[in-house]
Amino acid sequence: MGKAARKKNKAPKVRDVFVAQPFEGLAFEPELIALREFVPSATAKLPLKDGDREVTLATVLPGAAAAFVRTDERVFVGLQVQTRSSDISRDLGRSLKWALDAKPGDVLSVPDTTSAPAEGERLQDLLVTDAELDVTLHDNFDWWLPEDTEAEGDVKLSLDRANEAIMPTERLGAGSYWVLAGEKAHLRWVRPEPENALLQALARLSAAGELNLGDGSRYAGSFRAHGLLVPVWDLDPEAHAREWAEPAKQLGVRLEEALASLDSEPLNAAERRARDGLIGRQLTIR
Template sequence: MGKAARKKGPKQDRVKKVREVFVGQPFEGLAGEPELIALREFVPSATVELPLKDTGGRKVVLGTVLPMAAAAFVRADGQAFVGLQVQTRSTDVSRDIGRSVRWALEAKEGDVLSVPDTITPGSEGERLQDLLDPKAELDVRMHTDFSWWLPEGTEAEGEVALSLERANGAIMPSERLGTGAYWVDAGEKAHLRWVRPEPEGKVLQALARLSAAGEIGLGDDSRYAGSFRAHGLLVPVWDLDPEAHAREWADPAKQLGERLDQALASLDDEPLNAAERRARDGLIGRQITIR
């Protein structure tokens, strides 16, 4: 018995679906890539004025966290802010932030963008790479609280006051020790988290070389803890003595950076030896990934 013929009904409208491709290294090509990753992932309170190609007469400040985790807002005095640590994201973080920057350039005083635009299909000219001077370094300003949310001499009210109180209460003391390198006092331990701009494989090999030579630490009362991946880059982490102030780790961190740079430079001429390869395998086993 043959198959029954299916009766064809009227054509139905179909919604064209756009397949979004996940961008694993959203800030690639920007000189400030390590700082953008650090401020998005683990720095509690910091700001940086964006080196925009065209401001239209308005400066835009990038901040770690804004009131109620907003994507952007314009203060009563006209200063525009864009937030990095938000609750929603698309497959391209650079595009999300770029759209918030464009909104901030055109918004009015008192306007708030609660969440970034993660729905509209992508188009050209929206990413941070399109809006910023790619060679400009970022001048990061660290803060001990979130009073920068408000114009000077202004007191918070309502939901902003509650959000300010919660945000201030969650801050862990932090200091910037160098490009992409941040000290944080987490209580029982202090840490150095260092976003490295080099390819992950190269960083691991250089760290392995230092580890095999007994030079991976920052001196006494420090220990290499492992690393995590964030937005396409590797972030090595060291445990530090919490009794020591951040300034006491500045020179050791600088010296470690010099050793790491030397190890990176040596990789082209000197492949890892057996001991260094074993050290690398051990380091690989202590990695996690943060998107």
């Protein structure tokens, strides 16, 4: 085969552009990030634009599968998967489209991360973008199986291992979760605001001594996840999650007020120093 023929038969190279904020435009963007990054066992019904088949979004499926259909015909799409492309929204959209055509017992082990991008396959194309996500937390992974089904053999071993790894978790609000991680408790709060504005608001509260949830709490730092900033607070592990619900709500009010004040009141010197300190407190969550 000549050089010209080889060039003609060569598949076109696909330019895969990294999407830093894959869930942008979805009202429940913070919730998706929380469920993908640190919530252990949770499910939510996906608000589909078209079709009448019910699909359940899940934090993680058996074997970290991308999607599967249970034997009772319930359809699940998983967020915490084994591999990803440059656009997680596209990966999930493809898994969703696969699941809508799948049959009971079918499993999609990994999402399609290699096909060339096409129109209409991202979550923003397939879901009602302004809907809310009604999240249900579970203290185990028994929902992997249909009701009245007994786990046996390898399935039971996998289920037992997954259940043992769950850390107690409670939802305090949209994108806001209390978690008991061993001897420590934390509040992780995925915020929808642009990072620069959020850091300024946090700095304003910090300079005023209002960046905590009361006694037994302290601001620990923040980490970035899929284009949004996630502030983290250390909490007294002896206190129950419900004891932090009202303090978290009040902190949210103070934060909204601080964000609203930024247009008319630039940061003063003390607040700028506080912002510089917050920028230096980046965390790595494993």
